Structure formats: structure tokens, C-alpha cells
Amino acid sequence: YSLQRIDANTILISTRSNVFRFHTQKSSVRPVTALLQKSQVNDFTISAFTYASNKILWVGTVPGVLLRLGAGGNFKTISLPEDYGVRCMAEDAMHNIWVGTEKGLYIYDNSGKLIKQVTRETGLLNDFIYGLLPADKRNNFIASTNLGLSFISPEGKVKNYTKELGLQENEFNTQSCTKSLSGKLFFGGVNGITAFFPRDLFGVKDSSLINITRLIVNDSLYNPFAGAWKSDTINLAYNK
Numbered sequence: 001y002s003l004q005r006i007d008a009n010t011i012l013i014s015t016r017s018n019v020f021r022f023h024t025q026k027s028s029v030r031p032v033t034a035l036l037q038k039s040q041v042n043d044f045t046i047s048a049f050t051y052a053s054n055k056i057l058w059v060g061t062v063p064g065v066l067l068r069l070g071a072g073g074n075f076k077t078i079s080l081p082e083d084y085g086v087r088c089m090a091e092d093a094m095h096n097i098w099v100g101t102e103k104g105l106y107i108y109d110n111s112g113k114l115i116k117q118v119t120r121e122t123g124l125l126n127d128f129i130y131g132l133l134p135a136d137k138r139n140n141f142i143a144s145t146n147l148g149l150s151f152i153s154p155e156g157k158v159k160n161y162t163k164e165l166g167l168q169e170n171e172f173n174t175q176s177c178t179k180s181l182s183g184k185l186f187f188g189g190v191n192g193i194t195a196f197f198p199r200d201l202f203g204v205k206d207s208s209l210i211n212i213t214r215l216i217v218n219d220s221l222y223n224p225f226a227g228a229w230k231s232d233t234i235n236l237a238y239n240k
Helices: none
Strands: 003-007 010-014 019-025 046-051 057-061 067-068 075-079 086-091 097-101 104-108 114-118 129-134 141-145 147-153 156-161 172-179 185-189 192-196
Touching: 003 046, 003 141, 010 046, 046 086, 057 086, 086 129, 097 129, 104 129, 129 185, 141 156, 141 185
Parallel strands: 129 172
Antiparallel strands: 003 010, 010 019, 046 057, 057 067, 067 075, 086 097, 097 104, 104 114, 129 141, 141 147, 147 156, 172 185, 185 192
16 A cells, blocks of 8 residues: 655555565565564554654554554554544654544644644545645645645644646545655646645636626627627627
8 A cells, every 4th residue: 555765775565464664685675574563453454654754653544543663662552533544644844643534634743642633624625635745844734635635734724725726636546646856746636647846836826817608788698700799899789
């Protein structure tokens, strides 16, 4: 389901049953190491993970349970409110973990304490979160959902963007997102890819084009081929 590069030679990959460490050297792959014990996974189906910069492994599961494995081997399970399945996970600069679920966004601190919940009731257009990417260096994130993209701050402030502003479509795909070295964000959806620099979002202004689709004269639809048009002007008789 998920893949995360740790350094030039180390990659973490999750399956439905565990998270594995791959060490590569030139064209060879060293023996694969499972990071979780079977008793820790406890038959949970893994759906997402993130390996934080402080060497804590966070794993999300389909039943809505988080598995937290500390650098020293300390292990704990954390149940999400109402047990909604996890779709994506990300770490911010404060080592808080952002968890995108099928019922909103949950932010946990380093110890596993829930510090913020963001849902439709607090500003999202849709609760089904597919992907998370950092919008800047100030702990703000962009979330892809079932109804467009949402800019979310750590305080829970939300700004939404829909296909009317140029997105490929309102519906996106699970964990189909990445950030380039230049800072450009890419989100994959049902109708292609939406790519943009986060800073450009805040320069969006209303520049709608006005189109005349029909003309009513004396309560009747006017014939556009009547010959009264001259360039972009139409001349009407005094009684019209």
C-alpha cells in the first residue's frame, strides 16, 4: 500500500500484514526485515504508515486502529474515534502525525494524544481523505478528498478548492500524491493529475468569463440568426 524512502539505501514498504525494511546496495537487495511483530499487528489489515523523523513508526489500519512503535521498542495501540479506516498519514515539522481517514482528519502529538479533529462540521467539503502533502514549512497541509482539495492548518482552519478552479476532478485516489524537489505537489484522481505550487493557491482570484447563452425579447426567445448582429452589437427595433 505505501512506500517511504528513509535514505539513499533504505526503503520502507507496507503490505496488508506488516511494514518491511529494504536495504539496497548498487543492484542488490539485502534480506528484508519486518518492523512489527506478529503479535503487534494482531491480524489488523494495514492500510498506511509513516516513519517519523524521530524514528517512530506509525501504522494505520483498516479497522481504525493506530500502531505506534517507538525507537526503543515501546509499542502502543491507539483507537481512532468511531474506528474509521485510515487512508493516509503524514508527519509535520513538530513531529505531530496527521491521519487521513474515511471520516475526517485527526492530528496526534508525538506521544499519541489526539490534539485536533477536522471534519465537515469544521470546514471540510468531504470527510473522505485520500492523501496528505505539506503545503509549506509552517505545518500546513493539502488534503485530497472525495470533493476536491482542502488546505488545512494545524489550528483546523480550512480552505477548499474544487474542479471549478481547475482540478482534474473533485474525486481523488488513495495515496496518489507526491511532492517534487522543486516543491510542486501532484495529486492523482479519477480524471488525471492535478499539479501546482502551494503558493499559487493563495493568488487565485475570481476571473469568471461572462457568456451570453440566450436573449429574450418581449418574453420570447430571440432568433440569433435574424441578421441584426453587427460584430458584438445587436440592433433592435424601438418596439423590441
